[in-house]
Amino acid sequence: MALLDRLRTREATVGIIGLGYVGLPLAVAAAKAGYSVIGFDVDASKVERLYARESYIEAVSPDDLAQTDHLCAWTVDFEQIATCDVVVICVPTPLNQHREPDLSFVEDTARQIAAHVTPETLVVLESTTWPGTTEEVLKPILAQSGHALGRDIFVGFSPEREDPGNATYRTQTIPKIIAGDGEAAQALMEAFYGAVVETVVTVPTPTVAEAVKITENIFRSVNIALVNELKLIYDEMGIDVWEVIDGAATKPFGYMPFYPGPGLGGHCIPIDPFYLTWRARKFDVPTRFIELAGEINTNMPAHIVHRTREVLDRAQGRGLNGAKLLLVGVAYKKNVSDMRESPAMRLMQLFEEAGAEVSFIDPHVPQIPQMREYGIFEGRAALDPGRISDAGFDAVVIATDHDAVDYAALLELGCPIIDTRNAMAKRGLPMDLVTKA
Structure with missing residues (x-):
């Protein structure tokens, strides 16, 4: 598979959607691994600050931005999703006023991806959510792209494990749970995250990976x-x-x-x-x-x-x-x-x-x-x-x-x-x- 080869040779372009406490450290980690990175956010002020090498998150220093700026581009233009080989969703999943899940950010992002994604792209959800979201929410929206899931578009879930203020464990050193939707997606997940973090932990399905994250925080x-x-x-x-x-x-x-x-x-x-x-x-x-x-x-x-x-x-x-x-x-x-x-x-x-x-x-x-x-x-x-x-x-x-x-x-x-x-x-x-x- 050409996409797998591009991931292994670091020739792939990685899009990170949502440049907050999860997305920005991941973008920098992917750039340090040698990937070209496009960071997407709806907040234009974040884009301006990042181009000025000004970080708004403690986990990413101005030196980190300076070291990786030759590999990173920051934008509010979601049409550039079309140029990405990997798209990672790192958007908020809050509760609404009735303390029920609000997946509007995930759904809106998935629609943007579906509108612009091209064949041979890996789409990964990192936002914490209920078990079954990848299967029941993300995949149906991506299917509206007209590309075949599992053949043209590959889907996976990898829960974020960021701990703000923790000097011992950073994005690269925290063991990373990954799960692809099918064998091909799993291989792509392993190739991408294996290049970005030190330890990859594979679980059988995205639903299991979603449950892992929920279990950690309920504990x-x-x-x-x-x-x-x-x-x-x-x-x-x-x-x-x-x-x-x-x-x-x-x-x-x-x-x-x-x-x-x-x-x-x-x-x-x-x-x-x-x-x-x-x-x-x-x-x-x-x-x-x-x-x-x-x-x-x-x-x-x-x-x-x-x-x-x-x-x-x-x-x-x-x-x-x-x-x-x-x-x-x-x-x-x-x-x-x-x-x-x-x-x-x-x-x-x-x-x-x-x-x-x-x-x-x-x-x-x-x-x-x-x-x-x-x-x-x-x-x-x-x-x-x-x-x-x-x-x-x-x-x-x-x-x-x-x-x-x-x-x-x-x-x-x-x-x-x-x-x-x-x-x-x-x-x-x-x-x-x-x-x-």
Whole structure:
């Protein structure tokens, strides 16, 4: 097959659709492997920044862009799909307002591909979705191209496994699950991804690969919900859940530590489990365990607000109405700027609905960007950390434990600190003003 030969000799052109946290690192990795790359996005500002060698994602540095710019082109012109030998879909798969899967981005992208794709092209879906999407959604749309699937157009699924802020595992070093729709597609998947990443793990079908990704994130969601519930139980017993976890983590087998927090963030864990619960309804299969985990994790911001109200009442004899709060960290996890599904935004919303005045500091987020939700906060700027001593805060709430925060300076404010991440204790700081929540 000519396409297989072009993949093996790195003569193929690779199109990456969606230049976000998944697509941009993959585009750079493919270019580093020697492929010519065309990156597609509907956001023209991203294209402009990439041509200026300006990265908007921590996983891709300006040096990465400089090293690969001779192999990369960035565009909003989807007609250029016709020049690609491989097309990889890396677009969002959010939930709608009813917490049901929204595949509109995948479907719209697939229609663009169908309109422009040429014979001997491999089309790969990387967006996380419910098991069966490749077979039931992607393939029927691609069939509208008029090209025969499995002969002219080859289809596969390979779930993204990006972990923003993880310096140990990058796109090239994370084992890559792949599955082609048929033997020919599988061979093409192996040739392409085998050139881009260090380790390829083949599973039998795209549906299995889709289920692998969902399973990974449900595993995390359920275990985080478990420790969040344990935190509530142990708090009532006067037991520090962080000390319990540290003790349990010394067992070299049969235990894996997970840690509580103010809720779930990122694109994967808060969203992906609901893709399976939605899909399971088609088969009349209950998903009580998964739904309970989602309920516990979704309710954590409300618990933090309740604890903050209790702390203020105990320390100052007041509630949240009119209180001045400092929220420390608004990114969804430490040491990144990623705001997707950040529980800090829900905290800010709940605090302000209760009448509090909320300011925030975050060394990675100078101002709140445009988000699918929480539009009322867009553009709100972070407070200069050097000015927090003059603001007269009634309480501090640590939502994200960035390393670059001066935690000792928080103590100098002299007000109660509600710590959802165990940040103060981990740094050996005095705990007189600190409440773990």
